[in-house]
Amino acid sequence: MTKMTKKRDLPSKTCPVCNRPFVWRKKWEKNWESVKYCSKKCSKEAKFLKKN
Structure with a gap:
């Protein structure tokens, strides 16, 4: 059985x-x-900010 990784790790x-x-x-x-x-959404926002 594989060991599960916790989100905090x-x-x-x-x-x-x-x-x-x-x-x-x-x-x-x-x-x-x-x-x-x-x-x-953030990726599109970054592209928009670079244009202006």
Whole structure:
């Protein structure tokens, strides 16, 4: 049986747009180093802010 990892033990980052912490997700396993934003909404907001 595999050992479950507790959420508090997962790596986390802070979103530069909303300044909230977000935790590693399975879908980001292969590209965690390149993940910058906590959500698609924050990603779109960052692109909007760069334009203006």
